[in-house]
Amino acid sequence: MNKQIYAAGAVGSGGLLALMIFLNGELARYTSPTWSSFIAHFVGIFGSWLLWKLIVRNKNIWPYSSGTPLWAYLGGVGGALIVVVANITVNSSLGLVGSLSLMILGQACLAMLFDLTGWFSFEKRKLMLADVLQVICIVAGSILIIWSGG
Numbered sequence: 001m002n003k004q005i006y007a008a009g010a011v012g013s014g015g016l017l018a019l020m021i022f023l024n025g026e027l028a029r030y031t032s033p034t035w036s037s038f039i040a041h042f043v044g045i046f047g048s049w050l051l052w053k054l055i056v057r058n059k060n061i062w063p064y065s066s067g068t069p070l071w072a073y074l075g076g077v078g079g080a081l082i083v084v085v086a087n088i089t090v091n092s093s094l095g096l097v098g099s100l101s102l103m104i105l106g107q108a109c110l111a112m113l114f115d116l117t118g119w120f121s122f123e124k125r126k127l128m129l130a131d132v133l134q135v136i137c138i139v140a141g142s143i144l145i146i147w148s149g150g
Helices: 003-030 033-055 070-090 095-117 129-147
Strands: none
Touching (some): 003 070, 003 095, 033 070
16 A cells, blocks of 8 residues: 555544544543443444454455464553543543643654664664654644643
């Protein structure tokens, strides 16, 4: 696939993430962050099971490798924590946009750490000035968003 398709998929995924955090935050406002997370993950499990049943027979769509390292299955633990913490921060003075901008900052910083150290089988690479500028821009944008009450 070409880079445009991957870029469009990443942008679409970011939009879905914002929508998910908004919906989970609204549910948490009326219930609790923990209950909202439980419901979100139950719905996610059911949705994943349905998708799996629909596409598991097509190896091009659903490639499976039995050599998957065990640590790769721990993403769900992080996902559950993200949902609970996001439910709390979205309903705080940060709001949805402030929460998402700080989440992007955390993602960028951790991704750069993975690139720098080679953790989790990533290829090591040196940080460039563009990487540092990216973090500075995200920090500046987050400050503007949070201070302006956005």
